[in-house]
Amino acid sequence: MSRPWARFLLWGCLSICICAQMSAQQSQKPLTNDDVIKMVRQKLPESVIVSAIHSTPANFNTTSSELIRLHNAGVSEAELNAMIAASGGAGSAPSVAPPLSDDTSKIPPPPAPASHMPKVYVLQGGAYQELPLEKTQLAETKTKPASLASLASDSVVAQAVQAGVADATTVAATHMNSGIGGAAVEQAGSIFSGVMAQRKPTVTYVWGVPNPASANVLQTISPVFFVDFSKIPGVNHADYEPAIVKLTPAQNVCRILGATQARVDARSSPAADWQVYSHFLEERVIVRAQHMGDGKYQLSPASELFPGEYAVVLRPVSKDKKFSGGDITRAQGDGFMFDAAWTFQVPENAQ
Helix, strand or coil, X not given: CHHHHHHHHHHHHHHHHHHHHHHHHHHCCCECHHHHHHXXXXXXXXXXXXXXXXXXXXXXXXXXXXXXXHHHCCCCHHHHHHHHHHHCCCCCCCCCCCCCCHHHHCCCCCCCCCCCCCEEEEEECCEEEEECCEECEEEEECCCCCCHHHHXXXXXXXXXXXXXXXXXXXXXXXXXXXXXXXXXXXXXXXXXXXXXXXXXXXXXXXEEEECCCCCCECXXXXXCEEEECCCCCCCCHHHEEEEEEECEEECCCEEXXXXXXXXXXXXXXXXXXXXXXXXXXXXXXXXXXXXXXXXXEEEEECCCCCXXXXXXXXXXXXXXXXXXXXXXXXXXXXXXXXXXXXXXXXXXXXX
């Protein structure tokens, strides 16, 4: 008699556990955007947050305005991609381009560049047209990088970037004619040394692009780019991927690209010990990037772009990648890759 009773009790316990589990699953509220922000602010590991997004019922809002809000709140690209995938939206695979359309597939890619400089082309009028390379200017400020808008209102940042405008043309010419680096870059790197009379142990480094608006005006809200950085010497091409970022206009003199906090001597250190991108603040656009070969990509936004200022940039695949502050200041090697930008403007009448 003991065995039947034991079996009965065992099945009863199992039934209760199964019912309790089903009840818990049914009562579990779906994850929302705010839930993800709360996990990020509690500093949960990225892998844990992504796993929770994949394994938990969700009700995410993945409109462009919400993606920007999430990004500004510190939600990483991997977490954003997981949210889009969980929503079943058009951008559910933002790192992989869809098959090329018949029209695009008939257009040959640009020829391999003769120089070692990276090249970015935009598809216009049935052909690829080259965008000019621009060198970002590096400024320092005491303002904490809470948002790009707060940094754009900082007069110290605007004045510092504006002070480097005269050097920007020389730097670009130096890059185009004689490769990476040059004395003009060193001059631009030291131009902000006297901006702050008193420095704290850490400051905010701000990357800005001179001039209030880009001269490259695109009449499309869905541009297609071809990026080729296959010939840059001394750089591991597999360490980088192209990206599109939104620029924030600053006091009608420049556009803010991104920012991060670091030691006051970070940009003067020759050692490759600066994890510039680990906590970098930028408005990165969700894109589809198709790998076309070593250091070659076709790039397009996953959704239509709003009117505004943008740039194609090269970003580390790993946020833990370390840079030499001296290389960033002199725009050489890995520092040149991070400092390079190809800006463009999407006007109000773009279609």
